[in-house]
Amino acid sequence: MAINIDDAGLQALFPEIAEISDDTLRRGVLAIWKEIGAECAWDKFEDVPKNIGSEHGRRLVDHIRGVTVMALSLAETARKLHGTPYNRDHLLAACLLHDVSKPVETEPDPGKKPPNDKVLAARKSALGANIQHAAYATHKIFAHELPLDVAHLVLTHTHASNLRSNTIEASYLFFADYADSDAGVEPTGDVKFAHRIRFVE
16 A cells, blocks of 8 residues: 555645745755655555554544644744744744654554544554654755755654754754644553653753
8 A cells, every 4th residue: 555645645635745945945844755755654644643542543644734834833833032033944844844754653553443533543554663752853854955954853753762953943843743642642541742841950
């Protein structure tokens, strides 16, 4: 199986792609998603769950859009109220690509009942079981010669990475990712990420 999708189909799933002003960066984001589609075991991106844990009933595409919109809202609020500059194109690209590897980190699990009518049941793929989350997404960013800053943002968005970032764009992506995840965890009654995170001074 694979996902055969064109630019128009991807922009329908992720309208924020059109907001990337740099043509090369926008084309790179589209190309990476199309490559992931060709490599994965899914039929549609809409079938892929956000994860195989407590949010296994949420669509990955909805999470990515939620993170993108939330991160941009944080960035624009800080810019308007505090004059804090940020690289909008890099933030957009990183948000749209931060979980692009999840369709190849998971695969459909026909032995399990789907959690609902939104997504299919999933299990970890061989890649997902053996390679750190976001490493493959970062590899794709390098392969398409996109900016190092975008690769850095994607690699450091997850606690699976031992590397943390000190950029303002990373803050917006990091906190939007957890805020959107907690919005998905809320209905399950599971422990939210805001409670699990331990910061070291």
